[in-house]
Amino acid sequence: MATSLSESYRDTHLLPQHIIPLDFETIHDLPESHAWIRTDDIRVCQIRENEPCVVPVIDLTAPNVVELVGNACQKWGMFQVTNHQVPLSLVDDVEALRSPSGATGYGVARISPFFNKLMWHEGFTIMGSAVEHAKQLWPHHYEEFCDAMDNYQKKMKSLAYKILLIILKALGVDENDENQENIIDPTNNSLFQSEGALQLNSYPSCPNPNRAIGLAPHTDSLLLTILHQNHTNGLQIFQDGKGWISVPPISGALVVNIGDLMHILSNARFPTVYHRVVPNETNHRFSIAYFYGPPADSTVAPLSGLSLPCFRPVTVKDYIGLKNKHLEKAISLLRV
Numbered sequence: 032m033a034t035s036l037s038e039s040y041r042d043t044h045l046l047p048q049h050i051i052p053l054d055f056e057t058i059h060d061l062p063e064s065h066a067w068i069r070t071d072d073i074r075v076c077q078i079r080e081n082e083p084c085v086v087p088v089i090d091l092t093a094p095n096v097v098e099l100v101g102n103a104c105q106k107w108g109m110f111q112v113t114n115h116q117v118p119l120s121l122v123d124d125v126e127a128l129r130s131p132s133g134a135t136g137y138g139v140a141r142i143s144p145f146f147n148k149l150m151w152h153e154g155f156t157i158m159g160s161a162v163e164h165a166k167q168l169w170p171h172h173y174e175e176f177c178d179a180m181d182n183y184q185k186k187m188k189s190l191a192y193k194i195l196l197i198i199l200k201a202l203g204v205d206e207n208d209e210n211q212e213n214i215i216d217p218t219n220n221s222l223f224q225s226e227g228a229l230q231l232n233s234y235p236s237c238p239n240p241n242r243a244i245g246l247a248p249h250t251d252s253l254l255l256t257i258l259h260q261n262h263t264n265g266l267q268i269f270q271d272g273k274g275w276i277s278v279p280p281i282s283g284a285l286v287v288n289i290g291d292l293m294h295i296l297s298n299a300r301f302p303t304v305y306h307r308v309v310p311n312e313t314n315h316r317f318s319i320a321y322f323y324g325p326p327a328d329s330t331v332a333p334l335s336g337l338s339l340p341c342f343r344p345v346t347v348k349d350y351i352g353l354k355n356k357h358l359e360k361a362i363s364l365l366r367v
């Protein structure tokens with residue numbers, strides 16, 4: 032049986048001393064521990080004629096969805112989707128459970144140990160069933176939390192699978208082809224057993240947002256991420272020559288971004304998106320990220336139909352280990 036995705040993170044857990052609780056509700060001045068120097072802010076997005084600086088919004092039921100997704104992946108590594116069949120009520124259920132006062136058990140972002148300043152953020156990660164986490168936090172009333180998380184994960188898993196098929200199609204792999212396993216070359220066979228991890232993010236309003244960082248710049252490690260953001264701006268992606276570009280929340284839409292493993296699979300045709308979150312002075316931002324990737328012991332390599340492979344094959348577990356040690360440099364260590 033394939034080892035679960037959570038196995039990949041077993042040896043790279045965050046130590047509890049990385050968690051420094053801060054009472055975001057009562058704080059009026061940004062503490063030095065959370066004050067960042069954001070030199071890269073000077074670059075702003077240039078809007079050129081006929082080339083709007085906007086991440087594409089794609090209707091998943093559009094007849095040319097494969098073409099639209101392929102173009103968005105190649106140019107942006109990101110897009111927003113509408114008509115995704117995830118009921119808004121499900122998102123509301125998850126959001127309703129995220130009151131700031133129920134913050135017990137939240138932790139810091141996985142990338143925190145790489146930075147000497149703290150982020151204006153708290154998070155909660157779930158892999159698989161939420162029951163064990165929730166029983167520890169709320170011994171008597173955990174069912175409601177678990178049901179909302181489990182339902183959300185189920186919906187996300189089927190949406191992620193659907194989007195994976197569209198992206199593979201855009202890369203020339205068609206699910207309807209016979210001998211699909213040969214087309215997806217044996218190395219990448221476990222793609223279709225991919226599973227997810229759920230990350231609940233909270234970015235309280237911040238007294239000095241220009242000097243704080245909600246989530247430091249990073250790329251996501253797995254195949255793809257599906258993100259719900261509440262009505263508060265904050266997510267930005269970096270594009271060479273353009274700088275940081277805001278990805279505004281669109282009611283009912285979900286953000287999809289390419290992760291490192293898809294970058295490898297696509298043989299660098301699709302960029303893995305460098306993104307960050309900046310906090311807001313007045314509004315509290317919530318987001319729910321669903322990271323989707325193959326089981327720990329499976330191997331990911333550039334698809335065989337693409338040009339000369341520019342990455343060596345890697346197991347998911349080894350890649351997570353590399354990322355945990357080298358952060359954004361991890362992917363370049365796989366270059367051939």
Ligand SMILES: O=C(O)CCC(=O)C(=O)O
Pocket residue numbers: 230232246251258260265266306307308317318319320
């Ligand atoms: O909160 C967001 O918008 C982004 C979250 C994110 O990038 C992550 O959890 O990896």
Ligand SMILES: [Fe+2]
Pocket residue numbers: 249250251306
């Ligand atoms: Fe991310």
